[in-house]
Amino acid sequence: MKQRNSVEKKKNGKQKSVNRSKYQDQGDQFLNWVNSLGIERTFLGKMLYLLESSFKVRMTALLFVCSIFLAFLINLEFDPIYTGYKEGDIAAIDIRSPITFEMVDEIATAEKRVRAEESVPPIFRYDRDIYESLFDRVYSSFKEMRGRLVGTKWSRSEFKKDKQISEFLQKNKERFEEILGKQVDDRVFLFLAEQRFSIDVANLLVNLLEPYVGVKIIADLGPLQLSKREAVILSLDGKGDELKFPVNEIADLRSIQRDFVWPRNLKTNVLKTKGRRTLAKFAENLLSANMILMRDETKERRQKARNSVVKVNLSIKKGQVIVSEGSTFQPQHIIILDQIRRLNQKRQTDLMSFAMAVLFVSLILVMFSYVRRYSSVRIRIENRHLGAILSITIISVLITKLALFLNALSPLDEVGLPISDEFFHYLNPIGVAGMMLALLVTNIQIIWMFCIFIAVVTGVLLNFSFTFMVVSLFAGIAAARGVFSFSKRNDIYYAGIRTGLVQMLVIAVLTYLSGGERLWFHIAWNSAAGFMSGVLASMIATSLIPIFESVFNFTTDVRLLELSNLNHPLLKEMIVKAPGTYHHCIVVGTMCEAACEEIGANALLAKVGAYYHDIGKSLHPEYFVENQKKEFNPHDHISPNMSKTILVAHVKDGVEMGERYKLGKPIIDIIRQHHGTSLIAYFYNKAKQSENEALHSAREEDFRYPGPKPQFKEAGVVMLADSIEAAARSLDEPTPVRLQNIVKNVIHNKFMDGQLEACALTLRDLKIIEKSFIRTLLTIYHQRIDYPKEAGGRLSEYSPSTKSNIVN
Structure with missing residues (x-):
């Protein structure tokens, strides 16, 4: 047993020694790389050495990245109410551009695109042979019917004649329509049968339609909304040959049918007046459009024309008057002012975010350095601590953003309560940050540092409000202190109540010192908001703590x-x-x-x-x-x-x-x-x-x-x-x-x-x-005081023995 333990001890010791000999801190590797470049004596090299000697490079870089993210989150603006100018407003002063920039003139570009699209005429397929085909079908159908009438004589009796013609209609009309390619009214078919589908009637019918052979007819001209001078491109028979025709050469089928009458110059002895009207009605129904709109081709060409339009750029010079005093705001003015606001906001956000990131990193490093130097307790910050701190900070910022959102909505103003702008600021449950961190992280120094940091962040978020910084600091400390001696689950709610009371006192004092109209009214409402803030903080913390326990592997007092x-x-x-x-x-x-x-x-x-x-x-x-x-x-x-x-x-x-x-x-x-x-x-x-x-x-x-x-x-x-x-x-x-x-x-x-x-x-x-x-x-x-043996005691009967060493 001893030999095996000894061998294992030596093996473990040897392996551990090998690991130590091969280990090199990544920060040292980075500095060695910098030194190999020969810049160790430059300002950059000295700064890197100072940074690595005081803090870990990775930790500092992580803090900086997190601070940049936090800064951008703080500068993220969302305003539910449009506070700028509206179309139709009157400019009280000359509004000038504070910067020089170029932008796309969306209105002019849109108008130019519409004009380009409208300049493309519709595309039609022109069928020149449609009437030639129709005439052939007319003669063929009439010939077929004459053949079926061979051997049939109409009775002189009108009653029997009508019966014969009706029977002929029932047997042959469907075949007639099939050859003709058109639906035929029963009265027209009876009339043609009565005329025994004579060649003279067929010739009259063709003569009625011949004037329209060279006319370009479309089914409905109305939806196209063509000007009199607009040309229409025609694809001849769909073969790709294209010609342009003025629009006055195009006829509307409905109009032709509406105005169709028997030509005066067409003389005939074959038909009487009633028969002429019937044959003219038949010819009117046989009229067809020989031009068919090619919708997909037209749409594609117009889209190409629209896309080919070059955007119209608008150049604005610094100091240029956008809207003159007394002028009415037009849509173009609103677009220009929105662009100026976006450009200014982007520039300010970038600069402010970088500045705040540097501020936050500096603040954290200074506090950390101070505590390390003057505290007797060694601070150990783990990755899960950083993750929890960052998450809690983001939650605090989002909650503060929500307070700003509610303040912008001003829901209490809608019901007639003249509450100050600070009401929803003080209603912000900022104490949740200190409360949650105190439950998750037991290091007091880290908690105090975090409370100061959150106070600065929220103060910056509210336009560098010193008042809210003070309120946030006291709320964080009170909330953290309230859960230090956590012994039962309800203590977190008691901590929320104590935090609310502390906020009430601090807010009342600060509101009183600020003065103003309706002072006591605002003190009452703002103090009430502070108390509700503490209670809300405990409720939010109760909801979020189980999530943080699971995600970051914390063991809280709960x-x-x-x-x-x-x-x-x-x-x-x-x-x-x-x-x-x-x-x-x-x-x-x-x-x-x-x-x-x-x-x-x-x-x-x-x-x-x-x-x-x-x-x-x-x-x-x-x-x-x-x-x-x-x-x-x-x-x-x-x-x-x-x-x-x-x-x-x-x-x-x-x-x-x-x-x-x-x-x-x-x-x-x-x-x-x-x-x-x-x-x-x-x-x-x-x-x-x-x-x-x-x-x-x-x-x-x-x-x-x-x-x-x-x-x-x-x-x-x-x-x-x-x-x-x-x-x-x-x-x-x-x-x-x-x-x-x-x-x-x-x-x-x-x-x-x-x-x-x-x-x-x-x-x-x-x-x-x-x-x-x-x-x-x-x-x-x-x-216990024992009694003598005579009194029933047992002290005299007990002889203690000395135990050997106890192993625990």
């Missing part, structure tokens, strides 16, 4: 309250499998909670961490003294190395169980760190005193926990309470003097062993912790 429930599966399993360990954890939790409250640490985190710090013991409870029976100790039957391995394993097992049950990073860190790198002295001494010569060479570092040492105050307090409670439990007679000595000795030994060097506990904190532990232990192990 989550800790859930974990403090003794019905948690891990604690229920511990009380069944390792009741002694369970009792030990509960006592340690009580000690930690009291001590952390006195030194200003997170008492809830320490208590919950203490509850779970020994959950790994539930896998092998019989190997830990608090769960052993007096008559049996399994360590008596195994080697010291094996005992050490089992004891160390409970930390690793506890971490795995914590990760499986998602206890959260702080709790898992306490489980991992609660022994630090402490020496397992009992088994180390047992190994040194063993008769086995192989164990005599045992090294002290082989009998230490793997660590790491406690990295924050709560973990350090749990370490001390864990060792002290185990030592106190080993006493047969826990007198006040003995308990005091145990507390002092354990704290002194841990301090001298270097176990507390990374957890930021000061000597003053250790003194306070010592007194708190003593008070708690005296309360737990208080001495």
Whole structure:
């Protein structure tokens, strides 16, 4: 066992050494590249060196990028009400352009495009042979009907004649229409049948239609809206030959049919007047349009003409009068003024965003540098902290933007309440930023820095309002302070109420100092807005905290309250499998909670961490003294190395169980760190005193926990309470003097062993912790006054025995 551990130790040590030898910080690589360019002595090189020597380049770059994004977000303007000039307004003064620029004249360009589109005439397909084909069908249909009338004589009786013609109509009309290619009225067909479809009638019909053979006829001229001078391009028979004709050569089919009459110069003895009217009506129905509009081709050509138009540029000089005094605003004026406003806004936004980005980065770096230099506590900022800070900042900016949006809408003005512009500014729940960060990040210095930063950001957002900066600063501090001592879920709402009260007081004072009309009215409304702001902040924080816990892997006090429930599966399993360990954890939790409250640490985190710090013991409870029976100790039957391995394993097992049950990073860190790198002295001494010569060479570092040492105050307090409670439990007679000595000795030994060097506990904190532990232990192990044996007491019958070293 020893040899295998030794080999693994050497292998691990060798691998770790190799990694350190190959590691090089990326910031160093960047500076080496800069030095290779030979500019290390230039101003740029000195600035880069100064930047890297004070802060990490990557951190600074990230801050700068985030600040630029935040600055652009702040400068993002959205106004629901159009506050500029409108068409038809009268200019009170001469409006001049403040800049020189060129823009597209959209109105002139649109007019030019319309003219280009209208200049393209419609495209038609001209069928010159349509009437020749019609005449052929007329003669063919008449000939077919004459052939069917061969052998048929009409009766002289009008009644029988009509019956014969009707029967002929029923049998032959459909065939006649098929050959002719036109629908024929029954009266016309009866008339033609009565005339026995004579060739003379066919000739008369053709003579009626011949004048229209050379006429260009379209179905409906009206929708085209052609001018008299406009030419129409004709595609002859769709073969691609194109000719242009003036529009006066084009006839409308409806007009021709409406005006169609029997020509005076067409003389005939074949038909009487009534027959002429019938034949003329038939000829009118046979008229057809020989020009068909090619809509797709026309649309395509007009679109090409529209697209070929070059945009009309409008050049505006600085100082040029856009609208003269007394003039009426035209659409063109509105477009020019909108363009000027957009250009000015873009220039101002770019400059302001860059300036604010530099300001924000400088502010963060200065505050961070100050705290690092003058604070005794080492600040550790992780990536998730930066992500949470950036997200909370963006949420705060968006909420402030929403307040500006509501202020612009002025909904209260619509109902007749003359509320000041500051009402919705003060209604802004800006305290949510400090409240959420205080719940997510336990580092007080970071929280104070963030409150100052948010105050500056929101003040800048509201046109550098110093008043709102002050209100925002007090709101953030009050909200953060309100959730420091979080012990139950309703505390977040109480914190919101306290934040609202603080805002009420600050806003009332600032409004009073600003003066103005209707002073007390505005004080009342603005103060009410401040109070509602605090309440809203707590409601928003309650909604967002679970999201941040999940996304950024935070363990807030809200989550800790859930974990403090003794019905948690891990604690229920511990009380069944390792009741002694369970009792030990509960006592340690009580000690930690009291001590952390006195030194200003997170008492809830320490208590919950203490509850779970020994959950790994539930896998092998019989190997830990608090769960052993007096008559049996399994360590008596195994080697010291094996005992050490089992004891160390409970930390690793506890971490795995914590990760499986998602206890959260702080709790898992306490489980991992609660022994630090402490020496397992009992088994180390047992190994040194063993008769086995192989164990005599045992090294002290082989009998230490793997660590790491406690990295924050709560973990350090749990370490001390864990060792002290185990030592106190080993006493047969826990007198006040003995308990005091145990507390002092354990704290002194841990301090001298270097176990507390990374957890930021000061000597003053250790003194306070010592007194708190003593008070708690005296309360737990208080001495009862026993009575003499004659009075029923048992003190004289009890003979305490001294226990051996207790392994915890």
